[in-house]
Amino acid sequence: MTNLHLSLSGSLFQQALIEGDYSPRFFAYYYKQWNNYSMSYHQHNSTEIMYLISGSCVVDVCPRADEEERFKLKRGELIILDANVPHRLIVENGSPCRMLNVEFGFMEYTGVAPSIGKLALQEKALAEWLQVPFSSLVMSDPEEIYHVLKGLVLELDQSGGKGGSMVDLLFCELLLRLSSLRQDQLHTSQQPSQLYVRRSIEFLHQNYDQSIQVKDIAAAVNLHPGYLHRIFKLHTGRTVSDYLNMLRMEKAKMLLGQSDIPIAEIADYVGISSRQYFHLLFKKYTDNTPVEYRNSIERHSWSYEEMDLQ
Template identity: 50%
Template sequence: MFVSETLFKPEWMAGDSYPHVFAYYFKQWADYSMSFHTHDAIEIMYVISGQCGIEVEATKAAPACEMTLGKGEFIVLDANIPHRLTVDERGPCRMLNVEFDFRERQTAFPSMRQLALEDELVASLITEPSSYLFLRDQSDLYPVLKSLVLELDSRGKSVNVRTELLFAQLIVTIARIHHEAKAKGINPANLYMKQAIEYMHHNYDRDIRVKDIAAAVSLHPGYLHRLFRTQQGQSLTGYLTELRMEKAKMLLRETDIAITDICDYVGVGSRQYFHAMFKKYSNQTPIAYRYSVNTQHLDSRGRIEE
């Protein structure tokens, strides 16, 4: 079993190879868990609606990955990479899949090598040092992918002018999406970290859990937790607690909000738990912290409010 250290096989750049499609289909999955398996072909898995989980085993070119794909998101997966699909009870996931490789044959159309020589973005895609790519469509790819599959259906996989053009357009479009993601300086891990952090900053006042954060960024909770710890050096819950306690300190320092109410402002439902959490985080009780920064808040009886 051969696994290249780039997204596409290096030999496709050495000679003139052309697309050969093995399989293509629409499929709706519901409450389903697939076993790990491989294909001898490159696979594009595009989510039309719903959500599905994708797990990819580690290779020399890329680490193991576990991710949730939502509408408009897709994976380009190299040949012979162990992977599996899961769809939970939250609802069905409808996908469009295409499996293909490249082979030598007679045609007047440009080969993958020629496309790469003419378009540096295609060359970058082909030589990407990974065995898979997770990308997000901006409505450009799906019409091309759908048209290609419908054309293949009408021709029974035989090659014609339109399938050649559509396949070239498919590769060029994926290359553009890949380039735009890299140009923004956001690789998939950084993108999901940014989204998770933004979600916590927008929702720290609510009773949110790891599963809520994961759902907001379309990742499996376990994978997000591991990714966040690797990228940020702390757990999701640790980051959220730190965020809430810093917000609490700001409210104690800069406002006259009653200490008994601040727990509600930072998403901690229990006042006793808030006091314990704040003391553990700052080595002071909330009231002692407010004293220390000279922002005492007196109730109507002239007593410091507990």
């Protein structure tokens, strides 16, 4: 497809972004503490992200003439405002807030990181997000977006706003995380239990090496342990404990087969304090003892080597 060499508006929702090759262009990026402040309605030809680091505020938006929407934001929430959408910020007296703002548009592809269009071709969530226009969108961040935004602003500060490979890569990550968060948001409104189960599974994969119980997982996803147990079994066909044990045994198999870690230490690597219990679990899930499993892997590797020599 022919590359489009036209200047674009700052909106996220342009077919040219998907059909052509464009990179981000940043107009403003700053931290600001607001206290007892009421802003007049204004608009600008760029997409704006307002991230609330602390406190609370109100953002009024006019998506169409004679229509106003009011959003009350609190710590850890962000609002994305499309280009040329009138909006204003109100911070009430006694409730200061601190924000991180980033405003951006698009320019002809610089060739440093994937263009917006190429990224959308590879990531379905992003492609879908870019084709469903909105005037404003509020999302609650599990602290993933904030870390990317902080890194992006730091790189922009260090480059004097000129960008570079790290800026472009961080912007790509920002778009991917925002579109993924939006997808989660939509799924939550339709199937909240499925999202809780997915987050529980993510927690297990990140913490299987520690001593964790169902109550720890439930606390991490803000659910009652009994409710988590029911929905987890419903969506996975396994109890939480069974899934955790299965995950630990799969990690143990990987370590036994692909590392030289002593068998006596493998239990610690997968979060099981009792070596005897580890041996019993491993036998239950694999029909082998850890020694038998490692020996079988070694025999297979020798037979493959012998085949290669023939």
